[in-house]
Amino acid sequence: MSGWDGANPEIIVAGHICLDVIPSMNGMSHGQGIGEILAPGKLIGIGQVHLSTGGTVSNTGLALHRLGLPVKLMGKIGNDLFGDAILNIxxxxxxxxxxxxxxxxxxxxxxSLVISPPGVDRIFLHCTGANDTFTAEDVPNVSLPGAxxxxxxYPPLMRKMYQQExxxxxxxxxxxxxxxxxxxxDMARPEPDSPAGQADWLKILMRVLPFVDVFLPSFEEILYMxxxxxxxxLCELYGTTExxxxxxxxxLNSLSGQLxxxxxxxxxxxxxxxxxxxRTTASVERLRGMGQCAPxxxxxxxxxxxxxxxxxxxVESVGTTGAGDCTIAGFLAGLAKGLTIEEMALGAVGTGACNVEQADAVSGIPSWGDVQGRIAASWEQRDTVLSLPDWSHRPGAGIWERDA
Structure with a gap:
C-alpha cells in the first residue's frame, strides 16, 4: 500500500530505509573485548536506546528536505512497530x-542493531526486511509526472534489485x-561473502547505467564492483580502511572512464x-538527454x-554517519538548481562537511543558503594528499582539475 497523494515534488528519493536501534553502552569498561561482552549467559547492563532512521531514503531525502528542496520519500516498510517508528521519525x-x-x-x-561499546569498533546486526521485496511496481507511474x-x-542491500543480474x-x-x-x-558495498557480494556487479552496471544520468558511488564500492x-x-595487504x-x-580516471x-x-x-x-561525458547529446535536469x-x-x-x-568532526548520503544531497540540490559543475561539487562537499559537525546523519544540515554563505565566506578546505601529477589547483574556484 502506498500513501501517495498525487502531489509530486521536485525530487523523489527512493530505495533503502531502515530503523537503527542504538543502545547506550557508556557504562561499560573502555576497550572491553567483544568476547567478554557477548559471552553466553552473561547479563550486560546498558543504557537507554536511541532510535533513528538510516539508509538513502532517510539520509539523502531528509538532507534535501533540510536544504529546502521539495522531496518525496519512497521507502518500503512493514506494517509493524518498527515501521510505525520509521513513519513517526x-x-x-x-x-x-x-x-x-x-x-x-x-x-x-x-x-539494524548497532553495538558500539567504548573503545571498540561498532558491530552492525542488520535485517534488510521489506527492502528485499522492493520492485518497480513500488514506484507507481502516478508518482513520476511533475517530478x-x-x-x-543502496540496491546491493535490496535483494530484488541485484538478483537476475x-x-x-x-x-x-x-x-x-x-x-x-x-x-x-547511489550504491552500498555488500559484504563479499553475502549473496549481494557474490552478484556480478559489472554485468549489473552494464545493464543499468544506460538509464542512469548521475552515478554517485564511493571509491571503495566501485573498486569492489x-x-x-x-x-x-588491497584489503588483505592493508585492510579496508586504507x-x-x-x-x-x-x-580515478580509469574507473570513471569505464563507467x-x-x-x-x-x-x-x-x-x-x-x-x-x-567526471562528465564528452557527449553533448548525452548531456542533453539527461531529462528534466539536463543543462x-x-x-x-x-x-x-x-x-x-x-x-x-x-570542520570539527563529531561523527561521519550519513556523510556520503548528505554529500549526494548537496550535489543533487545543485543539479536541480541548474548550477555550474564547480558549484555543484562545492555544494556537495559543503553539505557533507555540515553533516559531520553533528553525530547523527542529518541534524547538522542547514538551509541551502546557509551552506552557500559559508562557501562564499572563504571556508577553508583541506589540502589534498592524493597523487594528481597532471592536475592543477584552482584556488579561486576551490577545486583541482585535470589539465586539458
Missing amino acids: LKNYGESLADGMIVAGGEHSSY RLFHFG GAELERLLSKVKEAGLTVSL LRPEKYRE LLAWADGAL LGMGAAIVGLKLGDHGLYL DAERLQNWRERELLAPCYI
Missing part, C-alpha cells in the same frame, strides 16, 4: 514526508527514465575525507568533458 521532520512511503502488509521493516529528479540508493533495477530505472526524469543512482581482484588484494590511499588520479563508457553522463566518486571526484544552453559547455576534485571543507 520522518513525520517529525515534516508531516508530509511519510506520505510516499510504501507500507507492505505481512512484511517486516528493516532494522524532475529521481534518486535511488539486475533485471528489476533495470526495469525500475528504465521506467523512470522513459517518464523524462533525471535519474541518479569493477576491480574485485584488486579490491581483495583503500583510499590508492585513489590516485590515474585510477562513462557504460552509459552514465556524470560520475561522482565519494572519497571520504579526500572530497568528491567528478540549458548556458551550462552545456560548463558541464561537458570535465574532470575535477573538490576537497573537503575543514
Whole structure:
C-alpha cells in the first residue's frame, strides 16, 4: 500500500530505509573485548536506546528536505512497530514526508542493531526486511509526472534489485527514465561473502547505467564492483580502511572512464575525507538527454568533458554517519538548481562537511543558503594528499582539475 497523494515534488528519493536501534553502552569498561561482552549467559547492563532512521531514503531525502528542496520519500516498510517508528521519525521532520512511503502488509521493516561499546569498533546486526521485496511496481507511474529528479540508493542491500543480474533495477530505472526524469543512482558495498557480494556487479552496471544520468558511488564500492581482484588484494595487504590511499588520479580516471563508457553522463566518486571526484561525458547529446535536469544552453559547455576534485571543507568532526548520503544531497540540490559543475561539487562537499559537525546523519544540515554563505565566506578546505601529477589547483574556484 502506498500513501501517495498525487502531489509530486521536485525530487523523489527512493530505495533503502531502515530503523537503527542504538543502545547506550557508556557504562561499560573502555576497550572491553567483544568476547567478554557477548559471552553466553552473561547479563550486560546498558543504557537507554536511541532510535533513528538510516539508509538513502532517510539520509539523502531528509538532507534535501533540510536544504529546502521539495522531496518525496519512497521507502518500503512493514506494517509493524518498527515501521510505525520509521513513519513517526520522518513525520517529525515534516508531516508530509511519510506520505510516499510504501507500507507492505505481512512484511517486516528493516532494522539494524548497532553495538558500539567504548573503545571498540561498532558491530552492525542488520535485517534488510521489506527492502528485499522492493520492485518497480513500488514506484507507481502516478508518482513520476511533475517530478524532475529521481534518486535511488543502496540496491546491493535490496535483494530484488541485484538478483537476475539486475533485471528489476533495470526495469525500475528504465521506467523512470522513459517518464523524462533525471535519474541518479547511489550504491552500498555488500559484504563479499553475502549473496549481494557474490552478484556480478559489472554485468549489473552494464545493464543499468544506460538509464542512469548521475552515478554517485564511493571509491571503495566501485573498486569492489569493477576491480574485485584488486579490491581483495588491497584489503588483505592493508585492510579496508586504507583503500583510499590508492585513489590516485590515474585510477580515478580509469574507473570513471569505464563507467562513462557504460552509459552514465556524470560520475561522482565519494572519497571520504579526500572530497568528491567528478567526471562528465564528452557527449553533448548525452548531456542533453539527461531529462528534466539536463543543462540549458548556458551550462552545456560548463558541464561537458570535465574532470575535477573538490576537497573537503575543514570542520570539527563529531561523527561521519550519513556523510556520503548528505554529500549526494548537496550535489543533487545543485543539479536541480541548474548550477555550474564547480558549484555543484562545492555544494556537495559543503553539505557533507555540515553533516559531520553533528553525530547523527542529518541534524547538522542547514538551509541551502546557509551552506552557500559559508562557501562564499572563504571556508577553508583541506589540502589534498592524493597523487594528481597532471592536475592543477584552482584556488579561486576551490577545486583541482585535470589539465586539458
